[in-house]
Amino acid sequence: MPRFKTVHKGLKLLPVDFDKQLLPGSFEHALCYLVDHELDLSDFHARYRNDVEGAPAFDPAVLLKIVLLAYSRGIVSSRKMEAACRDHVLFMAVSGDSQPHFTTLAAFVSNMGDLAAKLFAQVLAVCDRQGLIGREMFAIDGVKLPSNASKARSGTRADFLRQAEKMEKAAQAMIEQQRQSYRHPEGEDQRAARQLERLQASARQLRTWLNDNPEDRKGVTGRVNLSNRTDNESAKMATGKGVIQGYTGVAAVDEKAQIIVEAQAHGTGAEQALLGPAVEATAHVRSSDTCYTADAGYHSRAGLEQLRAAGIPAYIPDNGYRKRDPRYAGQELHLSKPDPLWDKTPKPRASKLYTPADFRFDPERKSCVCPAGKSLYSSGSHCLIKGQRAIKFQGAMRDCLACLQRAKCLRKPEKTATRQVAFFLPKVQQEDDVLEQMRQRIDSPQGREMIGRRFATVEPVFGNLRHNKRLDRFTLRGRTRVDGQWKLYCMTHNIEKLASHGAFR
Structure with a gap:
């Protein structure tokens, strides 16, 4: 049998020099040098009020190093960042063997606000000084x-108002049912009480949101966009x-x-x-x-x-x-190939009516012939449909009423007498x-x-x-x-x- 050297696994006590873990040319070396010598973190320091009283806080430079190193490694969870500071030698070297709680890391990122823009501008200035911006x-x-944010909690104010009224009516119906003479078993009474409490709490939350947001969210063009009750600034x-x-x-x-x-x-x-x-x-x-x-x-x-x-x-x-x-x-x-993850091909319709593509339109003569071979007369040659020039045609009464293809041409042949069709004209570019x-x-x-x-x-x-x-x-x-x-x-x-x-x- 061949003999091999012993491979050590598991726990082993070793002396570690944190400075030697930051190899020149690596991301963590550039990160530490940038934070320690180039970035101005005075705005972060101004947030602290523990000069005389209070416990010592984690240095914002340490927290920033941990977060950016975690992002570079694909770690976005604050709990995983905390575990990395405890178990990963590189995170120990960057943080100086600090082990902040995950709530501290989450609050640091969440409360950064406009300071992230200032940090981004400072790093960009360093990149410019290094000659990495060509401006071409x-x-x-x-x-x-x-x-x-929850996608299911999106809607307009009218939608939320209907939901609140529906919940309130359901809660009132449950209260009336409990006032009846008969009595449910003890277990059913507790379940009904919990269900009623949840229903009333949801209705109160909806009413509170409606009071705090008196208007619908408007888009760039002025039309109403869907609001969201968990994050109204998302879309x-x-x-x-x-x-x-x-x-x-x-x-x-x-x-x-x-x-x-x-x-x-x-x-x-x-x-x-x-x-x-x-x-x-x-x-x-x-x-x-x-x-x-x-x-x-x-x-x-x-x-x-x-x-x-x-x-x-x-x-x-x-x-x-x-x-x-x-x-x-x-x-x-x-x-024409189907998408391997999501088939976006249109589903076939049960009934297919004639579309404008089934009509023969001559743009030079401005004439139109229907699938039955009948000529349509122009009902508007200078129309605008959504800002684009178009020409409209309409079938004659004598032709449409006696046509055998009315069921394929009209959506409601029993109510509509004649077919109308419009064709877009080419745009005239100046x-x-x-x-x-x-x-x-x-x-x-x-x-x-x-x-x-x-x-x-x-x-x-x-x-x-x-x-x-x-x-x-x-x-x-x-x-x-x-x-x-x-x-x-x-x-x-x-x-x-x-x-x-x-x-x-």
Whole structure:
């Protein structure tokens, strides 16, 4: 039998030099040097009032090191952070063998507020001093993540009012039932009392929320958005894998070294409204030659007009740019494939009526023929449907009433006499139109190159945050707190870039 050296497992007492655990060039070495020598934490110190009385507190620098190191390792739970400080040598070295309770770590992150923005700006200044910001192109993108909010508790004030009235009626019915002459067994009385107590408590919570929020939540366009009783600043938003209740994390990334120059969290899923705030927030970082790129979700007339008025060059494609780009030829083959995680193919309808595609429309002659071969007459040639020019046609009474295909053409043939159909006319673009100018810019060779550069700049950053850092949700409530947590994650990414480029060695 061969003989091998003994392998030691389990507990072993060893002398550990914490300073030697922080190897130059590593993330933890750059983190400790940055916090100890570069960052100004005086705003954190001003929060403490234990100069004369009170127990000693944990140093904010230690708490910040623990949180950022945990985020870099994909640890977001404060309980796991506490366990790491107790069991992991690297966390012991970074924290100086401090073992703060998980409630202390959770409160530090939750109550950080606007101080996270100041820390992010200080780290960004260090990145700029190290020459990692090129200011040639800023790529803007966002990710929708769920937050610590219940999707089931979303609705309008009218919805919540109906729920409260329904609960109150149910509670009143239970009270009337208990007043009846017969008596339930003792166990059933206790269960009924607990159920009545829960019902009344839920109704009181609804009434309190309605009193504290006298108006519905309004969106950017002024329409009513769904409110949420657990986190009213979050939003219900659609993603590629379903509907979530959460926030959109937006990041503007510099092309040179993929440094995040701006990070924001917004309680809305409408990316078109998030372009302006991201551009305004990066005004102090960009130069006169800095151009912006973003995906098609940020393409809007208002946003492009704002950029043109400020004289800022940008490359923001529309939704149809792939159809015009020969590099994406044959994409219909891949679009027709079912999604392996979620089948988004439309379900077949039980009854299919004739659609405008079944009518033969001649845009030159402005004529229309129905599936039965009858000509329709124009009932409006200068119509606007949702801001787009259209032409309407209507069937003649003599043709529609005697037609044998009324059941396939009309939804209610017993009430509707004739069929009406509308066709959209092509948009007339002016030379100075901002949408047409952006379309021409995107279709140019330089525009196609900028789309590829945008992919290579911003997508790896979100891949690092989502996959390597395991950022799959926000754990806080309220836009200020979620924005602070998002900035901490983006600051972790920037510190990692500083370490990989040899800073503080």
